[in-house]
Amino acid sequence: MSDALAGFEKPEDPDLLVGIETSDDAAVYRLSDDIAMINTVDFITPPVDDPYWFGQISAANSISDVYSMGGRPVTALNVVMFPSKHLDMGVLREILKGGHDKVIEAGACLVGGHSVDDNEPKYGLCVNGVVHPDRVITNAGAKPGDALVLTKPLGSGVLFNAVRAGKFEFKVLERETLPIIASLNGTAMQLALKYELHACTDVTGFGILGHSLEMALGCSKHIHIEYQALPFYSGAYEMYKRGETTGSNVANRALVARHTLVLSRTLTKEQEELLYDPQTSGGLLIALPADQAGELINEMHSAGLGVAVRIGEVTDEAVGLTVR
Incomplete structure (x- = not known):
């Protein structure tokens, strides 16, 4: 995606603390002196056939980007692609249950989402988190030693x-x-x-x-x-x-x-x-x-x-x- 975005005008907003410049795990935007929001989205194809494990793994994978920025997940939205004409809706329910259970385990709220009919199942989350603006952890701050x-x-x-x-x-x-x-x-x-x-x-x-x-x-x-x-x-x-x-x-x-x-x-x-x-x-x-x-x-x-x-x-x- 970074190649596709090459040449696009970059936001000139002092409150955008982390954008796409260093290929970091999530975006971070300062809302106040004490709160910055973390935004990330990720979805995957099934790594295993078991739908409940698929939901858990994908949700943990999505939520991880908030943790890696030093933040706390707050809300999550389901991102679903599912072949409803070929797979039983019970399979989808198990996928969503796995994701739901992992979001609850993270102490966040699952608040909705979006789905489309697709030829192959895909599932993930759009996750929003919070962090103090002065305590954001990026992938770019490592030091010698x-x-x-x-x-x-x-x-x-x-x-x-x-x-x-x-x-x-x-x-x-x-x-x-x-x-x-x-x-x-x-x-x-x-x-x-x-x-x-x-x-x-x-x-x-x-x-x-x-x-x-x-x-x-x-x-x-x-x-x-x-x-x-x-x-x-x-x-x-x-x-x-x-x-x-x-x-x-x-x-x-x-x-x-x-x-x-x-x-x-x-x-x-x-x-x-x-x-x-x-x-x-x-x-x-x-x-x-x-x-x-x-x-x-x-x-x-x-x-x-x-x-x-x-x-x-x-x-x-x-x-x-x-x-x-």
Whole structure:
């Protein structure tokens, strides 16, 4: 979309605190000295066949953009595309129930929405949140000396495709992986805001390298990723070894290739593919002073976010990425 918007006149409004300039997760507009509103919209095709899981995952994915800006979700509107002539309306009800339950869990209000008849189901939310204008967290504020903390594993993209291809059991995915994917990022952000948080984004469709690159470009610094520290969902590596992939890996690789990427360690083809694997409702990627990272991770573990881990650092080098 950024290419399609190239050349459009940018808003000259001092109250627009976050627009499209740094490919951030949501827009932020100041309403008063104490309140700014966060606006975001996202919808996806079904990552799994189960309609209730689909609704939960999509809603968590949409709400995450408000959390990644440091905000609190307040209202949500359903965005629905559904083939009413081909699927039973009970399927739609289960999708909407999953979304409703996740919005309620987030402490927000589901207040309506819009639907159209389409050939393929799609579902998501337009989410509105609030944040103090002086406490907005963007993806562009990381500083040299910051540590990077990731709060969820990687590899959901290939697992979703592997289930569709019959190479991975849905029961295993449902038991081990879907509860993490569908979990909200609210607790992680609530804990992170107690620290000197410099930047944040959620890891979604561009994969860990794509979203790390956005953070590096936003702050004009260099990001180092420790491959051995990266958490992956069980089975993801094995699925790449069995020849499974996603429709986004090639595009994500091309996106990163436009900029400086240094692989300072030898990786197998499958290990590399995991770096470009697109996430749905992924974790937060948080930049904060290195001496605060350990305490934050310990707090996250105590709060049940056992996967939270330090995965890298920000340095004052030329803009780019290094995987070591």
